[in-house]
Amino acid sequence: MRIGVFSDSYRPYVSGVVLSIETFSRELAHLGHEIFVFAPEYPQVKGEREPHIFRFPSFHTPINPEFYIALPFLWAARKYASGIGLDLVHVHSPFMLGQVGVNLARYLNIPAVFTYHTLYDQYMHYAPLAGQITKKGMVKYASNFCNRCDLVITPTEVIKEMIQGHGVKKPVIAIPTGVYPERFQAGDPGFLNKNFGISQDTKVLLFVGRIGKEKNLSFLLRAFALIAEQERDAVLVLVGSGPEETVLHYSAMDLGIGERVIFTGKLPPETVAGAYRSADIFVFPSVTETQGLVLVEAMAAGLPVVAKAAYGSLAMVEDGITGFLCQGEEDEFAEKTLSILSDPELKLRMSESALRKAEELAADKMALRLESAYLALINGNHDKLWQMGEEG
Structure with missing residues (x-):
């Protein structure tokens, strides 16, 4: 498989989301799959040649200068992806590049997967426009984004049950990020x-x-x-x-x-x-x-x-x-x-x-579970997706 990964945070920025992407990418590569990352540009990597990584122009936030926000140019993603032949898009944020990733998946007519990494309503003190949106509104926004995707991954069963309670109707499978x-x-x-x-x-x-x-x-x-x-x-x-x-x-x-x-x-x-x-x-x-x-x-x-x-x-x-x-x-x-x-x-x-x-929770075991979900989605085996979700 050729998998397009879209994230609003990526190395050199350090976070649990970045670590999750790197861990799964490494293990999926060991299984013979190709990973293409779409991420913000950071000054530390500007001008560097990074195989299989496309960087969007970005700017740092005043609240957290280490974090950069990408300018979500869909045309740039389409141009970069045109010669790749992606089989699936996996997004790791419901915001800037997450939106680009889902729109690209629809343009290419391929499945879109979303990992619900964060309780977004609990992190609104970092958002510049947080005062203009309620926590309830953020929960609804994230749930609506889940329903635009074909499959949702959560790190735990607890979060799976939570978002289903918030109105997520698409298949949801709990797959923790593994460790070494x-x-x-x-x-x-x-x-x-x-x-x-x-x-x-x-x-x-x-x-x-x-x-x-x-x-x-x-x-x-x-x-x-x-x-x-x-x-x-x-x-x-x-x-x-x-x-x-x-x-x-x-x-x-x-x-x-x-x-x-x-x-x-x-x-x-x-x-x-x-x-x-x-x-x-x-x-x-x-x-x-x-x-x-x-x-x-x-x-x-x-x-x-x-x-x-x-x-x-x-x-x-x-x-x-x-x-x-x-x-x-x-x-x-x-x-x-x-x-x-x-x-x-x-x-x-x-x-x-x-x-x-x-x-x-070893990384190789978790990657095999994710691979199985990907293949079921690509092959249109929705019964297996729902079964995986029920098995926990």
Whole structure:
């Protein structure tokens, strides 16, 4: 198959969406398929020759200067695609380039697939025109876009059921983004000690992700303040960057935990495995994830997880087995984290279960499932698509 991938974010920008595209593209290529990416242009790659990648002229946003918005020129996409012979279009956004991708699919009379990566209504604080549209309006917009496509992929069953409840009528199949467990198991367990001076005897609680409002990190700081009162040698390590970093730094100081909260900034992908392997527990307060790929990465490194019970974490974390899911407030989050820190046998059992869960979500297995969905769609086998959706 020749697959056209359209995304409003792509490398060198770093995000869960970009990682998902790269992971599936790599595995589909191993299966013999060709991937053609349509993405925004970034200054770091301007002028570079990138085989199978078409870059649209773009501009950066004032809210997030690292993120560039493509100018959605359909004529340019048609011109580039004219000599490719695409069999299918797969879009990863309902906005600029997602619209271009679906329109191109209709022009070429080929199927269009959409992956519902994001709870778009929960990220409206990043949209310049957010004040002119309600959250309810955004949900309706995304649902209408789903119904323009021939197949919708969601990262989890939870999100599949949610969007079907919002009125999505097209086939929906849950296919998580897979990971490479061996990469995270091979991380350097002395990474945080060597690079940030954290003693290997210290209990490390780790968060990896964007340092933004949607990650609910102020909740995590308050929970850690409770943990720190009882676990004197525990530290909280936040890996990532984002607009809330300065605010959270001052919040940590106000809570009296400033010296025990370490902000590493953004780490290169090849070193993040070391951060996971240097930690004791992965803590995840976000309530806006459709999957939370970092949850799977953490489990692949053998970390038990303590997470807020919402969307992605409900699907990825088995409560009491690979970690704990918290329905309540900071005191519950702190209590469950402390219960793992104080019980080595529980920690070991959860670690072993986490490793098994990550193996189930290996990248090659997830790519085979996506390939099967693609082939059913191209061959017009809609009964199989609905069956795959029901199987979960």
